[in-house]
Amino acid sequence: MKQNHSFSQMGRQIKRVVCAMSGGVDSSVAALLLKQKGYEVLGFFMRNWDIRDEQGVCKADQDAEDAAWVCKKLQIPFQEVNFVKEYWNDVFSEMIRDYESGITPNPDILCNRHIKFTALLEHARHTVGADALATGHYARTSAGEFATEYSGQQVRLLKAVDRLKDQTFFLSQVPQKALRRTIFPLGEFTKDVVKKIASSAGLERIAARKESMGICFIGKRNFSEFIAQYVDPRPGNFVDLETREVVGRHNGVHQWTVGQRCNIAGLARAYFVAEKLTDSGDILVAPGHDHPALYSSTVHAGQPHWIHSPPEDFYGRGMLECEFKFQHTESLVPCVVTSRTHNPWHRSPSKNDLTVSLANPLRALTPGQFAVFYRGDECLGSARILRPGPSQFDLDVDSCRTKRRES
CATH class of the missing domain: 3.40.50.620 (HUPs)
Incomplete structure (x- = not known):
């Protein structure tokens, strides 16, 4: 029965x-x-x-x-x-x-x-x-x-x-x-x-069916051709972030994401997207897949969505120790989450509400993706990434400048 x-x-x-x-x-x-x-x-x-x-x-x-x-x-x-x-x-x-x-x-x-x-x-x-x-x-x-x-x-x-x-x-x-x-x-x-x-x-x-891939409910597409149907092209320059030289042209920042290889015509050197400058339309690119400009150890995120309830230690001490990832297939990284507001119970969506400090730098922390937080088996919730903190390249440059001033 x-x-x-x-x-x-x-x-x-x-x-x-x-x-x-x-x-x-x-x-x-x-x-x-x-x-x-x-x-x-x-x-x-x-x-x-x-x-x-x-x-x-x-x-x-x-x-x-x-x-x-x-x-x-x-x-x-x-x-x-x-x-x-x-x-x-x-x-x-x-x-x-x-x-x-x-x-x-x-x-x-x-x-x-x-x-x-x-x-x-x-x-x-x-x-x-x-x-x-x-x-x-x-x-x-x-x-x-x-x-x-x-x-x-x-x-x-x-x-x-x-x-x-x-x-x-x-x-x-x-x-x-x-x-x-x-x-x-x-x-x-x-x-x-x-x-x-x-x-x-x-x-x-x-x-026996293959796993579904691509954009949710839309399926696998040629992304450049697909997105071009909805976003007008706005050409700009690929700019080498080290030399500030123009190394190529693109059809719009919407067709590129942080960490992506650019495949710039006529160049043997591999460049990867480090930052998109929406005001000018230029894209700063870094030479090499593991260039320090692609790595950051902090993330600024927006208003969090807590699935169960706001963690007591976060709203009590203003600090939460947990684990982080922003891509489904990546491993979890220990982190400390702090509030960027004086009163964490009064959260304004217009402000950067969270700062996430990572135990080790991660590659291609991407604005628009979600910082997802875990403790053990529990998924605590997530917050949308607004921007990464200073890259390892920026920190190295600042350190060199400080040393020159001190000398």
Whole structure:
């Protein structure tokens, strides 16, 4: 007999769960596991982008077909929901504004915050009376498999058992209210086990699919050609930051990100983006992949989003010792986070609210990305990077100037 894992808190039974279906193996197995545990599962596919790529293909069409096939196979209801307008207004337009301003956004984090864990969750609650939302993310919460909206308990976001696939980085801006109604069925599994579960359930077709890549819901594109459709070219110079000589031309700061190789025509020497000067349109470039100008040991970030609650030691002492990363695939680095305001409870979004001091310098700390903070297994939250602190090159130059003055 199938065990019923519906869960009662404060007199309300959590039974009906909407699972966000992408057509991939992770969301498919998430839905399968929920059904096996006795939940009433409904599969929702989000259509957030309806513009075809350069080859006339709309990636969402194939994904929707696969998601519908999985739901039919699992014998659960399937529904396609349209959030194209919400995605355009809350994620894509913001992304374009960022590129126009010369910073590099992270649409995956914003999409989770605004679309999947706000728009979809609210739609699921109000249209089909869903008690909770489930996704195929590799993550866990302190509530385990049960949503806790009805108990009033705060929920902590925890790393997945599979550390290589852990996706808490992309969930670091999810609101606490949404997390209380969210289940992550894959949090205790490794990717290889998930694929085996899919195959054993007759979902080999889905298990064999390649991992999705590229911009969230838009897919893999030729970035330069794609972004040129939305941001007008504004040519500028590549400038060697050591010699201040012009070494090449570019079509706009929006097509480049910090740390990227420039491949300047006619030059054998490899240059990498160190800083983008949006006022002049010039890009300062450094000779060599590991040039000191690409490394910094401090980060200035904006207003933090704390997932569970503001850490007591941070708002008590104004200082938080934790771990940091700004790229999903990078290792965690010990850091100290301090507030840049005298009264940390009075936070102004217009000010640089956080300074993050890193245990060792990191390469290509990029404005527009997110500084994500961890303590042990817990993802504490994140704050958007406004700018890196002085580079190792700047510090070396300043040190030389000081020594010359002293001598």
